[in-house]
Amino acid sequence: xxxxxxxxxxxxxxxxxxxxxxxxxxxxxxxxxxxxxxxxxxxxxxxxxxxxxxxxxxxxxxxxxxxxxxxxxxxxxxxxxxxxxxxxxxxxxxxxxxxxxxxxxxxxxxxxxxxxxxxxxxxxxxxxxxxxxxxxxxxxxxxxxxxxxxxxxxxxxxxxxxxxxxxxxxxxxxxxxxxxxxxxxxxxxxxxxxxxxxxxxxxxxxxxxxxxxxxxxxxxxxxxxxxxxxxxxxxxxxxxxxxxxxxxxxxxxxxxxxxxxxxxxxxxxxxxxxxxxxxxxxxxxxxxxxxxxxxxxxxxxxxxxxxxxxxxxxx
Amino acid sequence: xxxxxxxxxxxxxxxxxxxxxxxxxxxxxxxxxxxxxxxxxxxxxxxxxxxxxxxxxxxxxxxxxxxxxxxxxxxxxxxxxxxxxxxxxxxxxxxxxxxxxxxxxxxxxxxxxxxxxxxxxxxxxxxxxxxxxxxxxxxxxxxxxxxxxxxxxxxxxxxxxxxxxxxxxxxxxxxxxxxxxxxxxxxxxxxxxxxxxxxxxxxxxxxxxxxxxxxxxxxxxxxxxxxxxxxxxxxxxxxxxxxxxxxxxxxxxxx
Numbered sequence: 001x002x003x004x005x006x007x008x009x010x011x012x013x014x015x016x017x018x019x020x021x022x023x024x025x026x027x028x029x030x031x032x033x034x035x036x037x038x039x040x041x042x043x044x045x046x047x048x049x050x051x052x053x054x055x056x057x058x059x060x061x062x063x064x065x066x067x068x069x070x071x072x073x074x075x076x077x078x079x080x081x082x083x084x085x086x087x088x089x090x091x092x093x094x095x096x097x098x099x100x101x102x103x104x105x106x107x108x109x110x111x112x113x114x115x116x117x118x119x120x121x122x123x124x125x126x127x128x129x130x131x132x133x134x135x136x137x138x139x140x141x142x143x144x145x146x147x148x149x150x151x152x153x154x155x156x157x158x159x160x161x162x163x164x165x166x167x168x169x170x171x172x173x174x175x176x177x178x179x180x181x182x183x184x185x186x187x188x189x190x191x192x193x194x195x196x197x198x199x200x201x202x203x204x205x206x207x208x209x210x211x212x213x214x215x216x217x218x219x220x221x222x223x224x225x226x227x228x229x230x231x232x233x234x235x236x237x238x239x240x241x242x243x244x245x246x247x248x249x250x251x252x253x254x255x256x257x258x259x260x261x262x263x264x265x266x267x268x269x270x271x272x273x274x275x276x277x278x279x280x281x282x283x284x285x286x287x288x289x290x291x292x293x294x295x296x297x298x299x300x301x302x303x304x305x306x307x308x309x310x311x312x313x314x315x
Numbered sequence: 316x317x318x319x320x321x322x323x324x325x326x327x328x329x330x331x332x333x334x335x336x337x338x339x340x341x342x343x344x345x346x347x348x349x350x351x352x353x354x355x356x357x358x359x360x361x362x363x364x365x366x367x368x369x370x371x372x373x374x375x376x377x378x379x380x381x382x383x384x385x386x387x388x389x390x391x392x393x394x395x396x397x398x399x400x401x402x403x404x405x406x407x408x409x410x411x412x413x414x415x416x417x418x419x420x421x422x423x424x425x426x427x428x429x430x431x432x433x434x435x436x437x438x439x440x441x442x443x444x445x446x447x448x449x450x451x452x453x454x455x456x457x458x459x460x461x462x463x464x465x466x467x468x469x470x471x472x473x474x475x476x477x478x479x480x481x482x483x484x485x486x487x488x489x490x491x492x493x494x495x496x497x498x499x500x501x502x503x504x505x506x507x508x509x510x511x512x513x514x515x516x517x518x519x520x521x522x523x524x525x526x527x528x529x530x531x532x533x534x535x536x537x538x539x540x541x542x543x544x545x546x547x548x549x550x551x552x553x554x555x556x557x558x559x560x561x562x563x564x565x566x567x568x569x570x
Contacts, residue, residue: 186421186429186437193418196407203367203405204480205393205422214428 008310012263015270019169023162035161041273042168043229046175048253048265050222055251056260057183058215059195063118064105064125065250068098068220070242072227074132077144077237087150087158091228098224099217101128106216110209122244132239143238150232158232168229172266175222180262182218191215252294258304267305318381320345320484320514321366326375328358328365328538335361336372337538343484348506348515350525353535354558359518360402362535363488366516367399368392380483393422398482400473402489402518406461412472413457416444419479447475451505467498474505484514491521503527526550534558 019042026035047069054060075094084090109120138144149158158164182188193201194208201208231237240246249272257268275293279286301308321343328336335358343349351359364370366377368389377385384392407415414435420443421427421434434440448454451471456464464472470490477485490506491499503524509515510528519525525532526546533543534555542552549555 182430184433184435185431186427186434188430189414189418189421189434190427193407193410196409197405199369200401200405200407200476201418202389203369203393203399203401204419204476205390206427207388207390211427 006310008306011267011309015263015267016173019172023165027162032161035165037273037277039161039165039168039233040230041270042165042172043226043233044250044253044273045266045269046168046172046229047223047226048250048257048269049172049175049179050219050226051250052254052257052259052261052265053179053182053222054216054219055254056258056264057188057195058191058212058219060110060212060216061114061118061251062121062216062219063244063247063251064121064123064128065219065223066242066244066246067101067105067125067128068223069227069230069246070128070132070237070239071098071101072224072229073231073237073241074135074138074144074227075224076150076228076231077146078138080146080148080150081138081144085148085151087152090150091225094228095221095224098227099221102217102220103213106213106220110212110216122247125242125247126244129239129242129244132242139238141239143236143240146231146235146237149235150228164232168233171225171229175225176262176266178222183262187211187214252290254304255294256297256304258306261303261306264304264306271305318345319343319378320380321516322376322378323362323366324376324378326362326365326377327373328361328370329373334538336365336375339375339535339538339540341533341540341543343514343516345514347530348510348517348528350517350519350529350532351535352519352522352525352532356537357535358538359535360488361538363399363486363516363518366486367397393480396481396483397486398477398480398484399486400470400477400488400490402492404466404469404473406469406472406476408462409460411458411460412448412453412464412468412475413441413444415461415472416447416475416479417441419476420444420447423480443479447479448472450478450508451475452501467494470494470498470502471505474509478509478513482513484516485509486516486518488518489520490517491519491524499524 022038023035026032047065051062051065054062072094075097076090079090079093105121105124109117112120133141156163156167183192190206190211194211198208253268253272254265256272257266258264275290276286279289297304319342323339323341326336326339327334339362353359361370365372368387372385376383379392379395379397382395384395417440420440424440445454445457448457451474453468453471453475456468461469461472474490491502494502499521506528517528529546531543531545532549534541534549536558541558542549542555
């Protein structure tokens, strides 16, 4: 892969540097709020990047991706509630639970295509929402407060804002690197081929759904990690975090940034959450501005913000 | 005749009240080029789709290379060495020509649950792709996205993709469809080369091409075989003339 100097890559590099240096700025300026805000942004960017893997590269429009945020979060929350505070247990459980959920949901949903796929993933996520609402031992509707963040045997202190931010950022960069390797691998080529023309891929010898399912599980697992981070960030998990509007927001972040571009979801998430933050200071009807903006992007900039910055090379 | 490479027995497929394939039986010998002709709506593409597994028959049997493949899904038939080209071009539009062919080669080079190494850097896949592109005369267009290839080039690419799966049997569904005179001539020349290496079932409307290429011809009308034999026998077959060629005089006129 050749790295060329063009607008896209310069913007991506600047954002990466900006994200890396943000805690320094926060410390120098004494602006703690910006670090808190961006911790949240970085976590959601990881979730959006995972959704982009199936939506942008795999052509699977999952409308239930918030479920993984919830499952990852509840894994951490429930274990903490039961007295198991070690991240070395909590986090693998979060990943495993997300992967298992994705495996079951994927195996059932991938029998369908198009609108039906969107609807069935939505339905399963809503089911997860109602199931967690019914967990009365773990707070039910009201959610579950996490009194102690995951511990990693003194390696890293998640209660330290800066350390936690860098952990999230490392997960984001690691996740994007992993996705980059995947989409350029044999597996990734097959998945993108299936997005492009499923019939053709079957005819040359690929069992399309098997590849789709594995891709679906990888995506869900990465999002489960984002869920574990989010739970630690808010010290709280609740069914509301799995509601379909949250899944919709993740989709909007991906579309904003540019489906099927590696770094697009990061930009999309930054723009979405910053806009939400800024607009909501002026009006509680911030969605009235966000909505038309999304329409403009969908109508006039199919490649999202990344697309506006230059041609998307994919496939 | 040696054991047939492909044997179709009493195949039936109906769509509602219409029998698109009506008790059809057919043998294809190893090494032959077997053409299937018939008027529009004779059920030629329906037959090909059942041979490759995109469509399942209502009854009947399909044997390929000594195995009953009647109920095998298409990806498994491809593994056994059955390849098809599509009548309506069916490629990966946002991939380059080389990617299209390399993916076909990759499908027959172990499993593809490899998540780390860059597939485009695997030399033997790229080489296989380049070789297949060279065969069909597209070597110079390797890096062009499919959506920017001409129709004729896309037809040739269809063939390169099928070849890259290293097939024993090649099912070609109207490879000449929509091609100009020169492009058709090139395709015929290409098929003349290919038939030396691989068994071919050719569905085609271009009678000139069919009679120039085929060892045997099977004529379908309303999903039934009304005649099967070498080109001379078909040309002189009264039923064929009446049912299909009669008022067109294509064969008589051109050959």
